[in-house]
Amino acid sequence: MGLSSYKDANDLSYTSSSPDSAQAFCELTTAYMGFRRETGAILKGLLESDPDMPMALCAKGYFAKLMGSSNHSARAARTSEDLNGHLARIDANEREKQHAAALSSWCDGDLEKTTRIWEDILLQHPTDGLALRLAHFTHFYSGNGRQMRDSLARVLPLWSEDHPDYGFLLGMYAFGLEESGEYAKAEEYGRAAVARNPQDAWSVHSIAHVLEMTERHEEGIAWVAGLEKDWSTVNNFRFHLYWHKCLYHLERGEFDLVLKIYDEQVASDIASDFYLDICNCSSLLWRLEMFGIDVGDRWSDLSSVAQKHLGDKDLIFVSLHYLMALVANGDRAAAQQLQDGLRDWSGLDGTQARICADVGLAIADGLQSACDGDFATAVARMEPVRYSLNRIGGSAAQRDVFMMIMLDAAKASHDALKARALFADRLGDKVHSSWTWKNYSSILETMGRTDEAARALEKSRKALAR
Ligand SMILES: [Fe+2]
Structure with missing residues (x-):
């Protein structure tokens, strides 16, 4: 089949064998932005019907990279090579060449360059939803909320409010605002997005x-539960x-309920080996243990999945969550192997390699030390990187588990002066955190500050009863 240039409904040109392929790519982008379960099937259909369409090949590589593991990355690198060879033989347009260059640099581990290419595409083609959503992803895994926010702010005025995907943009903008600490404005945009499409997870x-x-x-529980029938239609992001x-x-002390949701939902598909599932699970089990809850043998299944990723060099945020499962489950040899891998990684080139060296290794050492009961070392390793923790990516809420681990270790280390200070500074942000007040109270008690300890304990009880 011969290749020609066709436009989709967003006025983007595609080199493809039929105009239907350009439109199918548009549907693929919408499905991707909506976390739709049929996203993979749409791409598969497109690759079958139009195997020479450069953007279909590029999306194949992108989606493999989005899986955040070394296995998939190796596949993405092969796709990238195929795509570059294909582009040398055909007459593709500039935007397609830019996308292929972005995939190449992503496979090379240069996230700054990759993101810059997508942002460059958006200058000329602000309706390129794929470039926009992918830049959102890499801004997210660079831990820079303001870049997420501004990336959306740059294109929003150029999109029609009537565009069927406009709600996705409002939601992305809301998330960027939230990660920039602009909560009121984030809420306004996020609610507007959900009003347009409650299935937009x-x-x-x-x-x-x-x-x-x-x-x-309490409002959070009602919000998530109230829309469950809508968002639970999406892929594992649910x-x-x-x-x-x-x-x-x-935070409400409803631990039986947490374990029930963990078993029935959060951990229900860990066998599919999707990185975000393991991040959710490791983070939740560790938090439960810090709240004093026995999680039984739940670490074991997580550790089994983590063992498949001991040499991963993709996202340090994800590797740290694999390490959590290994150290918590007492799998010393595997944990050591993963940590050796992190040390190798930190000596390599690439964006995540640098973050691994600057921040990741310290957190990894802290996790291992905390598990070994060497709490003073855990604090000594983690505290110097606390203000650069955002560099590992993920959201502020996700990264908070590492701060909680550092605080928990500070308390267990019996360095009451340090522990009191760290818990007090957390209370600046978490005024209604029963866990934080309770720990603060018990530290004050050990310092002989009995009256203050009693007041802090009362605040902990009040936080629970909110
Ligand atoms: Fe989240």
Whole structure:
């Protein structure tokens, strides 16, 4: 079949064998932005019907990279090579060449360059939803909320409010605002997005984050539960929304409910080996243990999945969650292997390799030390990187588990002066955190500050009863 240039409904040109392929790519982008379960099937159909369409090949590589593991990355690198060879033989347009260059640099581990290419595409083609959503992803895994926010702000005025995907943009903007600490504005945009499309899980999620960060736990439960029939239609991302629901329940001391949601939802598909599932699970089990809850043998299944990723060099945020499962389950040899891999990685080139060296190794050492009962070392390793923790990516709510681990270790280390200070500074943000007040109270008690300890304990009880 001969290749020609066709435009889709967004006025983007595609080199393809039929105009239907350009339109199918448009549907693929919409499905991707909506976390639709049929996304993979749409791409598969497109690759079958139009195997020479450069953007279909490029999407194949992108989607493999989005899986965040070394196996998939190796596949993405092969696709990238095929695509570059294909582009040398055909007459593709500039935007397609830019996308192919972005995939190449992503496979090379240069996330800054990759993101810059997508942002460059958006200057000329602001309606390229794929470039926009992918830049959102890499901004997210660079831990820079303001870049997420501004990336959306740059294109929003150029999109028609009547565009069927416009709601996705509002939700992405809401999330960028939330991660920039602009909670009121984030809520406004996030709610507008969900009003347009309650199945838009990312937008529902942006409000879940606002409610988490502003400690509106009861409202958070109602928000997530109230829209469950809509967002639960999406792919495994839905388990992350259940994870958010668990965070609210944790703060309310509803531990049986957290374990029930963990078993029935959050951990229900870990066998599929999707990285976000393991992040949700490791983070939740560790939090439960810090709240004093026995999680039984639940670490064991997580550890089995983590063992498949001992040499991963993709996202340090994800590797740290694999390590959590290994150290918590007492799998010393595997944990050592993963940590050796992190040390190798930190000596390589690439964006995540640098973050691994600058921040990741310290957190990894801290996790291992905390598990070994060497709490003073855990604090000594983690405290120097606390203000650069955002560099590992993920959301503020997700990264909070590492801060909690550092605080928990500070308390266990019996360095009451340090522990009191760290818990007090957390209370600046978490005014209604029963866990934080309770720990603060017990530290004050050990310092002989009995009256203050009693007042802090009362605040912990009040936080639970909110
Ligand atoms: Fe989240």
